[in-house]
Amino acid sequence: MVKVITYGTFDLFHEGHYRLLQRAKALGDYLIVGVTTEKYDMERGKLNVVDSLLTRVENIKKTGFADEIIIEETPGQKVNDVKKYNIDIFTVGSDWTGSFDYMSDYCKVVYIERTRNISSTMLREQNKKILKAGIIGTGRIANRFMPEVKLVSGISPQGVYNPHKESADAFAQKWEIDAYDDLETFYGDVDVVYVAAPHQFHYEYVKSALEHGKHVLCEKPMVLQREQAEILFTYAREHKLVLVEGIKTAYCPGFEKLLGIACSGTIGNIRYIDACFTKLEDASNRELTDEEYGGSFTELASYCVLPIIKLFGYQYEDVRFDTIQNEKGLDLFTKVSFCYPRGIATATCGLGVKSEGRLLIAGTRGYIVVEAPWWKTAYFEVHYEDTARVDKYSERFFGDGLRYEIKDFVNMINGNDKSGFKLTRGESITIAEIMEKFLVKERG
Ligand code: CTP
Numbered sequence: 349m350v351k352v353i354t355y356g357t358f359d360l361f362h363e364g365h366y367r368l369l370q371r372a373k374a375l376g377d378y379l380i381v382g383v384t385t386e387k388y389d390m391e392r393g394k395l396n397v398v399d400s401l402l403t404r405v406e407n408i409k410k411t412g413f414a415d416e417i418i419i420e421e422t423p424g425q426k427v428n429d430v431k432k433y434n435i436d437i438f439t440v441g442s443d444w445t446g447s448f449d450y451m452s453d454y455c456k457v458v459y460i461e462r463t464r465n466i467s468s469t470m471l472r473e474q475n476k477k478i479l480k481a482g483i484i485g486t487g488r489i490a491n492r493f494m495p496e497v498k499l500v501s502g503i504s505p506q507g508v509y510n511p512h513k514e515s516a517d518a519f520a521q522k523w524e525i526d527a528y529d530d531l532e533t534f535y536g537d538v539d540v541v542y543v544a545a546p547h548q549f550h551y552e553y554v555k556s557a558l559e560h561g562k563h564v565l566c567e568k569p570m571v572l573q574r575e576q577a578e579i580l581f582t583y584a585r586e587h588k589l590v591l592v593e594g595i596k597t598a599y600c601p602g603f604e605k606l607l608g609i610a611c612s613g614t615i616g617n618i619r620y621i622d623a624c625f626t627k628l629e630d631a632s633n634r635e636l637t638d639e640e641y642g643g644s645f646t647e648l649a650s651y652c653v654l655p656i657i658k659l660f661g662y663q664y665e666d667v668r669f670d671t672i673q674n675e676k677g678l679d680l681f682t683k684v685s686f687c688y689p690r691g692i693a694t695a696t697c698g699l700g701v702k703s704e705g706r707l708l709i710a711g712t713r714g715y716i717v718v719e720a721p722w723w724k725t726a727y728f729e730v731h732y733e734d735t736a737r738v739d740k741y742s743e744r745f746f747g748d749g750l751r752y753e754i755k756d757f758v759n760m761i762n763g764n765d766k767s768g769f770k771l772t773r774g775e776s777i778t779i780a781e782i783m784e785k786f787l788v789k790e791r792g
Contacts, residue, residue: 349376349377349378350378350436350437351376351433351434351435352379352436352438353381353382353429353438353439354368354380354382354439355381355420356368356381356382356384357383357394357404358399358408359399359468359472360475362466363463363466364466369411372413372439373413373414375458379415380416380433381417382417382418382426383401383405383418383419384401384419384420385401386401387421390601391423391601393499395500395751395752396472396501396759398764405417426438426448436455436456437455437456437458438451438454438456440459441460442459442460442461442462445459469501472502476502479503479504479539479540479761480538481497481504481505481539481540481541481542482506482528482541482542482562483505483508483519484510484542484543484544484545485508485510485543485544485546486508486516489544490508490542495747495748496749496751497750497751499747499751500751500755500758503754506537507520507526507528507534507538508523508525508527509528509534510527510529512529513529516528531556535556535557538562539562540562540563540564540565540761541557541562542564542566542567542594543557543564543565547572547646548572548640548641550566550569550570550572551571551580554566554570554571555579555580555583558580558583558587558591561589562589563589563757564590564591564592565753565754566594567594569646569779570593570594570776570780572783572784573783573784574781576780578777581773581777585773592756592757594750595651595654596748596749598770598771599752599767600725600749600752601743602724602742602743602744604770605725606728606741607659610659610709610711610716614713614714614739615710615712615713615715616712617711618659618660618691619691619692620692621655621659621660621693621707621708622694622695623651623653623656623693623694623708624652624697624703624704624705624707625648625651625698625705626648626681626698626699626701626702626703627699628700631674635647635699636676636699636700638678639678643682643699644679644682644699645679645697645790646786647697648698649695649779649782652695653782654771655707657779660688660691662775664686664687665687665688665689667782668685669683669685669789670685674700680698681697681700681701682698682786683696684696684782684786704719704720705719705722706720707722714730714733716728716730717729717731724749725745726744727741727742728740728741728742756770
C-alpha cells in the first residue's frame, strides 16, 4: 500500500484545495491530510484564517479523498509524521516547490501543480472588501503602524491626515499613500481610522471619525476621562461601529496565554500584581515637555494597568499615586497602588528613572514572572514554593506587535468577532478613569 501525506490550512475550502486532494489521493492508496491549528497558523504569520479548525476538517472529510485527517500543531512535525505513519510520498502544491526537498531523505517528495487563479487569500479579500485605512497623526507610532498594517489582509492604508500640510506630505511620501490636511476630504476617502495623534486630541478625533461613520482604532491612552470613554463607546455601539483602544499587549498571543495561565488556578488565588515599564526619554521630547499631558503616567500606564484590570477587575477600593517630578512638575516616575477586596497591585512607569520593567503576578500557590519587555509577551515562567520546579511558557511575538490588534480590529468589523474579550469596553473605560484620577490629582 502506498501511503501519501499532504498538509495545509484549507481555509474557505475552494477548488484548488479539492483538486490538490484529488491528485494527492491518486498518487497512492491511502491519503493522510494534515490540517493546521489556528495557533500554528498564527505562529507562522497567517493571521486571518476565517474557518475554525473543525470546519476546515469537515470540508476535507466531505471530499471523500482523505482516509485519515491529522492535526498539524508545530514546526518540525512533518518529518516525525512521515516516520510515524510510514509515509511513501509527501506532496504539496507547486507554490512550495523546493521548500520540502529536505523530506526526500525520508520519502518521495512530489510538488503538484497548483490550480491557477484561486487561493484562500483571494477569497478572503473578495468576500470582504478591503478596508481603506486613514491615519491621523504622523509621529513615531504612526510610523510603526505602517509596516504592520501592510501585513494584515483585508485592510490597506489609504492616506494620512495632519493639519500641518508639510508633515502630512512627508509621511505620505515616505509610505506612498495620500496626504490630507482637510478632515472632511480625508473621511470621505477612508473606511476606517487609526488615531495616532497626541493624547489630548484623541477624544475629538475619535468622536468626529465615529460621527462620520468610521470604525476607529485609537492609540492608547484612548482618552483621559472616564466620561469621554463612555460617550465614545456608547456612540459606537448605537451606530454599530467598532471602536478599539490600541493597547497592543492586550492583543498579543503571549499575553493572552499568560492571562489564561494566571486565571487557571495554577498559582492559586492571585493576591498581588506588580507591573513596571520604564523608558528613558530625551528631556526635549514631547513626553517630557508637554506640561499638561506629558509625563510617564499618561505615556506608559496603559500597559502597566492592563494586567491589573484584566486580573483584578474594575472594582478597586482605593487607588493612590506617588510621583517623582521634574522641574516642570511633570512626572518622571510614577507608582500607582491599588487596593482590591482580596489583593493589592502596584504599577510603575518611568521616563526619567530606569527600572527592571518586570511583570509579577503572585498567588497563594506560586507566582508568574515576565521580564522586560513583558508588554510584548514572548516568554514567562511560573515558580512555586518548591524552587526546583519552574514551568516555562513561550509564544511567538512578531515585529512591533501592532499586527495583532489590527487583525482583531478587522475581524471585528467583518463580524468575525472572537476578540472583543481581549480588551473590553469596561476595561478601557476603567483605564480612562484611572488616567483621569491621576491628572486631577497631579495637575488639577
Ligand atoms: N493549493 C493548490 N491550488 C490552489 C491553492 C492551494 O494546489 N489554488 C494547495 C497548496 O499548494 C497546498 C494546499 O492546497 O498544498 C493547501 O494550501 P493552503 O495554503 O491551505 O491554501 P491557499 O489557498 O494557498 O491559502 P492562502 O491563500 O491562505 O495561502
